[in-house]
Amino acid sequence: MPERRTHGWLLLGRACATASIITGHLIAALPQLLTRGGRARLADRAPRLLTALGPFFVKAGQLVSTRRDLLPERWCDALAELADEVRPPRRAAVARTLAAAGLADAFAEFEWEPVACGSIASVHRARLADGTEVAVKVQRDGIRPVLEADLRLALLGARVGRILPGMRDLPAEEMIGQLGSAVLHQLDFAAERDSLLLLRANLGAHTDLRIPAPVEEFCRPGVLTMEFVPDLGRFRPLGMTLERRQEVVRDVLRAVYRMLFVDGLVHCDLHPGNLCLDADGRVVVLDAGFVVRLPDPVRRSFAGFFLNMAQGNGPKCADIVLESAARLPEGLDREGFRAAVTELVDEAFGALSKDFELGAFAPRLFKLQRDFGVFAAAEFAFPLLSLLVLEGMIKEFDSEVDFQAEAVPVLMASFAKDVQVDAAAAPRGRA
Template sequence: MAKSRWYDTGARAVQVTGVALRHGLAAVPSVVRAASGGSAGIRAVRDDRLRLLVTDLGASYVKAAQLLSTRRDLLPESLCAAFGRLHDQVPPMRQQLVQTEVRAAYRDRPWPFVEFDWTPIASGSIACVYRSRLVDGREVAVKVRRPGIGARMAADFALLGAGARAIGRVPRLRRMPAATIVAQIRDAVLRQLDFGTEAQALNQLRENLDDLDFLRVPQALPEVSADGVLVMEYLPGLRRIDPDELSPELAELAVRRVLHCVYRMLFLDGVVHCDLHPGNLYIDQSGDLALLDAGFVVRLQPRVRRLFAEFFFNMSRGNGKQCADIVVRSTADQGREADLPRFRKEITELVEATHNRRIGEFKLGPFAARLFDLQRRCGLYAAPEFIFPLLSLLVIEGMINEFDAAVDFQAEAKPVLIKSLLTAVPIEPAVS
């Protein structure tokens, strides 16, 4: 069995290398032609070729590009726009293939549809979504998993895991939990292939956030779903709007609502949507929200939720010393080489430097990068589970920056944080 897995991973490595070389060679003539138009023409060719490369490499790489597309503070805007087309515009499955997959899924059970439009309304890296009507008259959205995708994604993560283990053999990086982080992301992403788990997560989010009258979450319908086919309530009227379609007041309201939803997930409910890119989170012209696709949902352990809430609360108050203590408390093994005095000093300076910054001034991506780099240099690594709360915030940060960069990202969290810290998880003893 181990030999078979190695062959699959090795074959995938050869395939990835071949695809990258093919796109690189194919780009040469286009770059030569575009050179006459200056750097703008070359950038356009680069962005389009990278989008095509990612698409050819498959779901694992598309998921990464979808996340990167929200990071206009980290990547060129033109490249973010190119990757943004992958949110729900990945090339769809052929109609005949979809029909074969769906009919095979219901081969041993009653066919629940009276109408089925085989033209996709959304096409993602793992599945395509279609509009249909049930026998009882309800209009539904039907999510159909791409066949054979599981083995390819498993091989991709095996390659990433091999790279992480190689990092672990570098003396200076030996204590970095790279392999653990890759394994946790792998498990979270591969869970997106399990539509039964997604149905449970979607209905859990719907229940947790049911009191928010500005938010719509579709109900999953497991009773009429099948293996590889998830049927859920259809939400009409969804479309992407540009920030300039909203008044400044409505844009601010929408951003505050997005932040409130995410903070509720992170600090109170512990059921966190980590993939709120523009293909999964919609804002309408009244500032109301719709949240879709619960494939990448993570349940935070109470201890991690408590520690992250404490860290975020103290960061919002500019209390760097407490933030340093919390990271130290979250570390299972500090090791003899950990430079705690330096870590405490530099994280205090980092937190105090970002205190009271608004969304347009405070960039979570560079902040997280500096935090992780500081941990690496000091030989101290926080719980790997922290990556999921950070990921949920990183994904939405790019989008809400476009709508209203003046909202105080940290201050908006305080009411939810205070409630969490007062009512949720018991306090752990501080580290002296």
């Protein structure tokens, strides 16, 4: 009962603070709201508002910035500027989390000043008794009830927002529910440990990517201990030969395609901060807190969409989008949608494969979905969006990379695996 009362007071406090912040920003934006040109610039104010509201809204804004299938480009571009600009946690707060996890005296050395810091956790360099250097990810003390309270407030705001004309057809509650689940999932360090192990097992034999290994003995609720990778550099091709740049590109693409098409995993956070290079120029993948496991039907649908897109089969691509959609409007013009997607795929198929750009194709596909009221399921949108984020970084290494050609061998392996699984599951005829 006392815990429920505490959470009730926290929710009330967050509601009052949220209302005050939003009111202040609305008053400041009033001159813009009164002019057409000003209203168009409201998106530019969104990052400041979300930063003021707190970590849940910052994380949600970062995630929704990738949903270009739901929001206009201007809003996505503005929200993409959001960053976890937070103060390092106090030493006492980190010590409390370590003590609660039973790890107060587990490390021979522990650097209280974090090497990385976000709104959900901080990462500290430490040393085990045997001299092994490790990276210790420590969850912020008391962050879960704050995020849960903010999620409840965001859902309430979405329900109230239904009265606004521009919000009536937008599945705001579904979006916030998905985003909220994704944000809260990042608090599950046991799931992140399992994702690291799964990525290492699935990719180790197929790529040269380096994924830090969790140190099982020192992984507890709220604390994730991993091998420490020293001298990490930004994911940039500076100083590399053309041959080495091409090797890096192929290795990353093989890894991502295998995750998507064969293993059914999506690392939804492969931005430049989580994709690095070690001292030997080897690609390092960090932070598996936002790894989504695709349901098998979705994995198969996405692989089918990608292959049919590469083959220029627009009608089939359209059918896959419709079959996997989270919501379809009443009176949907299916033939109109199929014709529009077919035209888009035909244009892409007509270009040279190496000239194909997902960054040009995906926004047009997303706009078509918005225009026809077709809201994609997050499980289907996340893989496409993860490739979209990756494309820009990859092009820096090799502007001539053939995304589709690199995908074909992995797609073939995926379909071969599915055929074997289906054959094994099929009922056997009588002798």
